[in-house]
Amino acid sequence: MLRIKSLSKSFADTSVLSALDWEIPDGKVFGLIGSNGAGKSTLMRCISQVYDYDGEITIDGAPLSEQKEKLFFVSDEPFYFNRFNTNEMKDYYKLFYPNFDEDYYRKLLELFHFDEKKPLHLLSRGLKRQSIVILALSCQPKVLLMDESFDGLDPMVRLTLKRELIRLVDAGEISVIISSHNIRELEDICDEMALLENKKIVFTQSLDELRENYHKVQLGYSEAPAAELFENMPLLSYEINNKVVTVLYHGEEAREQIEATEPILFNPLPLSMEEIFVVEMEVNQNEN
Known part of the structure; x- marks a missing residue:
């Protein structure tokens, strides 16, 4: 379980998140909703340890900072080295994710019909997102964070990705948090929705509820x-x-x-x- 307790984040004198509490059980897909500027991306970056923060974030009771390999963050602007291709980025991520699954990586390349040899700086936004998603899933994280990660993907790729995420979640292999403005799209895949407003998680409820x-x-x-x-x-x-x-x-x-x-x-x-x-x-x- 991912547990966030009393998380606060400010930039200079501007408070963005304040005493935020949230629990994400294992084997769930959560949709994170909020208005522009509510702090969704800031929260994702705090969870992924990109930002410093006040408060506590744990996975299975242990500090997340001591087990970063259990989490992967797919940001709205994926990171890659200039002129690297996906295969070369794979070798980079292997340095930080000891559970990287080479066989699964090959299966994902086939599933998405993706060419790992093309330089990433020459790819479209959608293909860059496919690349980072393939790498993220291959790293075998326990928690996957996705910030507007369906943007730029064509309909067939979106459907393929949703099916693969659902398969992994149903198998109990991963929990997923997806931040998006497209609520209709989240309905298709999420078990629960959380609303971030006024610097806190206002409520979390299942779609059925x-x-x-x-x-x-x-x-x-x-x-x-x-x-x-x-x-x-x-x-x-x-x-x-x-x-x-x-x-x-x-x-x-x-x-x-x-x-x-x-x-x-x-x-x-x-x-x-x-x-x-x-x-x-x-x-x-x-x-x-």
Whole structure:
């Protein structure tokens, strides 16, 4: 298990993360969501030991700083030496990752139809990402961090990568944290989602819990209701359009108060993960 306790990070006088706590169980894919500037990339760089920080990060109870080979960070700007190819970068990473699996590396080259001999500085953004993903998986980390790592990949490569990550996670070989602005894409692969706002992890929930606990409903009334009717309800959002009101809420208390208004129409609507997180981000930003 990866455990983060009381993590804080500042740049000069600007606090980015403050007393952040988070636990990532083994064998899970986590999506990390947050608004621009919330600190997602900063958190990833703290976990990967790129940045100094205050607080504690452990894997299986031992300090991460003493077992860096158990973690690999695929950043939004992958590192490579000028004029090196993937095969040469492989030899470099072998120096730091003693569990590097040469046979698995060869299988990944075939899986992604990737030419390891092409100089990386001549490759497109998407091919550079394929290169670092192949190297990352071959290093056999226990925890894989991916920051916007699907950007630039064509649809077939994205699907192949998702399938391979799911296979590894299901086999209990790895835990994955994926930071992305593309919530729809995270839905396809993640077991749980975490929201980073106001310098902390606001909540972590499984996709099943999110779908079960959050609701979007269209209400109909015989006369147009006043806004005051909904202002004091524990709603995430509401929109009044004459006699029709659309509400987004979670929890039984909100539902009971809605039903007490005696709508003549109570029509559940489809609710996407993106809608949930956009509303939650707005709520947390307003509370700040």
